[in-house]
Amino acid sequence: MHCLDCRTAGTNSPTVGVCQGCGAGVCATHARIAPRSVRRDSLIGIPGEAEARTVLCPVCAAAEAPAAAVLAP
Ligand SMILES: [Zn+2]
Ligand SMILES: [Zn+2]
Numbered sequence: 001m002h003c004l005d006c007r008t009a010g011t012n013s014p015t016v017g018v019c020q021g022c023g024a025g026v027c028a029t030h031a032r033i034a035p036r037s038v039r040r041d042s043l044i045g046i047p048g049e050a051e052a053r054t055v056l057c058p059v060c061a062a063a064e065a066p067a068a069a070v071l072a073p
Contacts, residue, residue: 003027005058016071021060032061034068 004024006013015025061068
């Protein structure tokens with residue numbers, strides 16, 4: 001699979017992930033990593049939250065998570 005944003009720009013880059021907003025493939029340059037907390041409920045234990053992550057494309061990141069980090073080169 002190739003990065004949608006790179007393909008639109010006329011280049012082909014392999015993807016490193018898939019946008020959770022629109023489903024587009026994103027390359028290392030276009031991937032945005034947004035933190036996401038997951039609630040873990042337990043009947044016998046203490047409920048807690050774990051830090052997970054969401055992969056987004058630049059378009060969805062701008063709309064949903066402006067603070068999403070750019071993947072380190
Ligand atoms: Zn790209
Ligand atoms: Zn997207």
